[in-house]
Amino acid sequence: MNDPVFLQACRGEQVSHVPVWFMRQAGRSLPEYRALRGSGSILEAISDPALASEITLQPVRRYGVDAAILFSDIVVPYHAIGFGVDVVPGRGPVIAAPFQSADDLARLRDLELADITHVTETVTLAVKELAATNTPLIGFAGAPFTVASYLVEGAPTRDFAVIKSLMHQDPVLFQLLLDRLVEITVTFLRAQVAHGARALQLFDSWAGSLTRDEYQRFALPATRRVFDAVADLGVPTILFGVGTGELLDLMSSAGSTVMGIDWHVDLDAGRRRVGHKPVQGNLDPARCLGGEALAVEAAREVLARAGRDAGHIFNLGHGVLPATDPDALAAVVQVVHDEGKAGVR
Numbered sequence: 001m002n003d004p005v006f007l008q009a010c011r012g013e014q015v016s017h018v019p020v021w022f023m024r025q026a027g028r029s030l031p032e033y034r035a036l037r038g039s040g041s042i043l044e045a046i047s048d049p050a051l052a053s054e055i056t057l058q059p060v061r062r063y064g065v066d067a068a069i070l071f072s073d074i075v076v077p078y079h080a081i082g083f084g085v086d087v088v089p090g091r092g093p094v095i096a097a098p099f100q101s102a103d104d105l106a107r108l109r110d111l112e113l114a115d116i117t118h119v120t121e122t123v124t125l126a127v128k129e130l131a132a133t134n135t136p137l138i139g140f141a142g143a144p145f146t147v148a149s150y151l152v153e154g155a156p157t158r159d160f161a162v163i164k165s166l167m168h169q170d171p172v173l174f175q176l177l178l179d180r181l182v183e184i185t186v187t188f189l190r191a192q193v194a195h196g197a198r199a200l201q202l203f204d205s206w207a208g209s210l211t212r213d214e215y216q217r218f219a220l221p222a223t224r225r226v227f228d229a230v231a232d233l234g235v236p237t238i239l240f241g242v243g244t245g246e247l248l249d250l251m252s253s254a255g256s257t258v259m260g261i262d263w264h265v266d267l268d269a270g271r272r273r274v275g276h277k278p279v280q281g282n283l284d285p286a287r288c289l290g291g292e293a294l295a296v297e298a299a300r301e302v303l304a305r306a307g308r309d310a311g312h313i314f315n316l317g318h319g320v321l322p323a324t325d326p327d328a329l330a331a332v333v334q335v336v337h338d339e340g341k342a343g344v345r
């Protein structure tokens with residue numbers, strides 16, 4: 001069977017059409033997700049492989065996207081080692097006892113495969129189902145800095161005041177924290193590929209809160225170590241963050257195959273900033289809220305910016321917003337498949 005177009009585009013190869021998938025495609029914008037999911041923490045849904053696999057497949061069936069993303073969350077490995085994480089609906093990850101001192105390093109023990117059998121079983125089930133359409137599954141993890149921001153702040157934050165204080169007041173401890181997160185992240189990613197994930201995305205969602213100096217000193221080395229430690233697996237890797245326009249050149253040096261571009265940066269400018277490696281993005285998720293016609297118009301703007309160079313994976317510039325009408329995303333998939341001819345000779 002041919003290599004899926006998504007994987008070809010990740011490697012910068014010529015493709016028959018521009019592949020498309022959506023960050024947060026499996027989630028609250030889908031009525032079938034809400035129907036299945038019920039109430040309770042998302043972590044409970046993730047701990048049920050049959051349910052999590054089904055949710056992973058829902059957007060593939062509905063939209064015919066070119067890749068599935070595992071239904072999971074960036075805090076799953078930390079929940080699995082008992083760090084004391086919950087995900088509060090409408091708010092995000094909340095930590096009962098945030099990371100504060102060297103004593104807390106002991107709470108970040110190595111991740112064992114036995115801790116994440118629910119995740120690897122979900123991967124196995126989803127991959128089996130996806131084989132029929134040769135649709136690749138993307139595995140993922142949070143990048144060390146973004147995960148650290150949750151573990152240290154204890155809850156979603158706007159100003160990143162606590163983590164920046166730790167970073168600058170005790171850089172040695174902060175580095176030790178990042179070292180632990182690198183280890184856990186690598187184990188988590190390798191396990192997903194071992195069970196059939198064919199690409200990996202690292203979400204450094206909040207890297208955009210850092211200055212270039214901070215990114216270079218703290219986030220970049222940790223991110224690079226993660227990519228180095230999965231390089232032998234031979235699967236394409238994607239690095240994504242929000243508000244990272246000023247960091248894209250640095251992020252691009254971390255070693256991913258593909259760079260995610262958020263919606264703040266025009267895709268053509270983003271491509272130049274990442275040294276013309278394959279790019280993923282970058283439709284503003286808010287432009288999908290006004291119905292099909294407006295979403296299609298906005299998608300065409302992104303396609304025009306992308307030009308016809310190979311190495312474009314169409315995506316949003318961040319996750320699908322819960323209020324998005326699925327028909328608008330379906331219309332985006334259609335226009336990308338029909339009109340996105342990047343890399344066609």
Ligand code: CP3
Pocket residue numbers: 022023024025026027028041042069070071072073074075087088089090091092093140156203205319
């Ligand atoms: O993309 C997908 O469809 C796969 C599933 C996925 C989820 N979380 C499921 C989820 C992925 C890739 C993530 C990654 C994730 N989780 C990130 C990185 C991506 C990004 O958005 O920048 C981050 C920062 C988190 C942490 C997190 N988990 C937040 C901020 C929230 C939102 C809280 C809310 O309710 O608005 C969550 C919860 C979460 N993770 C939901 C989903 C579908 C929604 C809550 C639910 O359904 O109960």
